[in-house]
Amino acid sequence: MIYTITLNPSIDYVMEVADFKEGSVNRADRTMYYPGGKGINVSRVLKRLGADTMALGFTAGFTGNFIKERLIEEQVAVKLIEVEGTSRINVKLKAGEETEINGSGPIVDEREASRLISQLDVLQPTDFVVIAGSLPGTVPSTIYQAIIEKCKRHHANVVIDTGGSLLKELLAYRPxxxxxxxxxxxxxxxxxxxxxxxxxxxxxxxxxxxxxxxxxxxxxxxxxxxxxxxxxxxxxxxxxxxxxxxxxxxxxxxxxxxxxxxxxxxxxxxxxxxxxxxxxxxxxxxxxxxxxxxxxxxxxxxx
Missing domain, CATH: 3.40.1190.20 (Ribokinase)
Structure with missing residues (x-):
């Protein structure tokens, strides 16, 4: 099984505008809505390629319900923990150049973070855990370290797809x-x-x-x-x-x-x-x- 962890999933709202004019009313030629977030993307592709996968993370509110419903429609197994607030919406405007506006997500407390980590008690040595994306400011700052330590205790394989100082810190875990x-x-x-x-x-x-x-x-x-x-x-x-x-x-x-x-x-x-x-x-x-x-x-x- 390949587990993915997305701490701050989103709805990716894609709008295509042929002739965008700043400061004016613009009408989109096409709009699309997808469940988003790096780990979510990995699980969606894994399922399409025929691999066993399960998406873990946090969702909230009506936007979180949309994310879960769409993943279930695509037959992606989910164990997304529901928290207070609203999952974010990321707007991706395609108008010649591509512009992104990313929303903020719900606040996750220590108790909810512990619930996520406890989900990893089922890990086997043949499993992979994909930790993807930057660390949102709405979750405990040491959650990635705690997740990896749990993976290591179960001898599961860790995949890290993030960057900056966080990636540098996590290299010590030998993913x-x-x-x-x-x-x-x-x-x-x-x-x-x-x-x-x-x-x-x-x-x-x-x-x-x-x-x-x-x-x-x-x-x-x-x-x-x-x-x-x-x-x-x-x-x-x-x-x-x-x-x-x-x-x-x-x-x-x-x-x-x-x-x-x-x-x-x-x-x-x-x-x-x-x-x-x-x-x-x-x-x-x-x-x-x-x-x-x-x-x-x-x-x-x-x-």
């Missing part, structure tokens, strides 16, 4: 996988990373700290995986990019689904890159048919 982009990797060391050789060098330093797998995305240059099995460069398929939301989450989901299916790091990377690309070429998160179509277009070489 199974992290997925920084090259800017975030540089931030861990206070440097600017511009070349593939620099990515490999700094990923090696992270690997030497005990992180098992490091995927570093480099936008149009593809991604580099540094692992015990080797170092690989993956080049993404070419296509019409329609969507910048969820591509990285889809990469994580595809990698984990591929790893469970093939037990092979290289094939897991291929599945991850195909999933991330399929989402980038779609209006919503990827579908399995499109991922499968792109698999043979992913070029991977050992470096």
């Amino acid at each position: 199974f996988l992290i997925k920084p982009n090259h800017h975030e990797l540089g931030d861990l060391f206070g440097v600017s990373i511009r070349t593939k050789e620099e990515v490999v060098d700094y990923a090696r330093r992270i690997h030497e700290q005990g992180v098992q797998n490091i995927i570093v995305s480099m936008a149009g240059e593809g991604a580099i995986l540094y692992s015990e099995a080797g170092v690989y460069l993956a080049k993404a398929p070419k296509g019409d990019v329609k969507n910048s939301v969820g591509a990285g989450d889809s990469l994580v989901a595809g990698f984990l689904a591929g790893y469970e299916k093939y037990a092979n790091i290289q094939e897991a990377l291929r599945y991850g890159i195909a999933s991330g690309s399929a989402t980038a070429f779609s209006n919503d998160l990827c579908q399995k048919q499109e991922v499968d179509r792109l698999l043979n277009q992913v070029e991977i070489e050992k470096i």
Whole structure:
């Protein structure tokens, strides 16, 4: 089972406006509503790829009900804890350039945080737990550490998809996988990373700290995986990019689904890159048919 934890889920409200005029009344050409949040995205993609997944986290109010209902419609298993307040709405305005306005979420107290952590008592050594997103100011500040410590006690595999000082603190727990982009990797060391050789060098330093797998995305240059099995460069398929939301989450989901299916790091990377690309070429998160179509277009070489 692959569990995902999203501390501050959202409704992603996407509005497409062909001719946006600031300060005027604008009418959207198309509107879409999705359950959002990085961990939620990972679970949605995992389910579409046929992997067993369960979404954990906190929801609140009528917006929280929408998030749960949509996930259930997509047959994603959920154990989302209901708290006081209202789950946030994130507005994504597509009008030439893409503009995002992210709302704030409900306040989660120590008791509710403990309830979430206690849900992890069922973990098995074959399970994965994906901790995704920045730490909201509405939850206890040490909740990620407490979650990882519970995972470690049950010998479950931890995946961390966050950035900044928080990621730096969590490296000491030696997670199974992290997925920084090259800017975030540089931030861990206070440097600017511009070349593939620099990515490999700094990923090696992270690997030497005990992180098992490091995927570093480099936008149009593809991604580099540094692992015990080797170092690989993956080049993404070419296509019409329609969507910048969820591509990285889809990469994580595809990698984990591929790893469970093939037990092979290289094939897991291929599945991850195909999933991330399929989402980038779609209006919503990827579908399995499109991922499968792109698999043979992913070029991977050992470096």
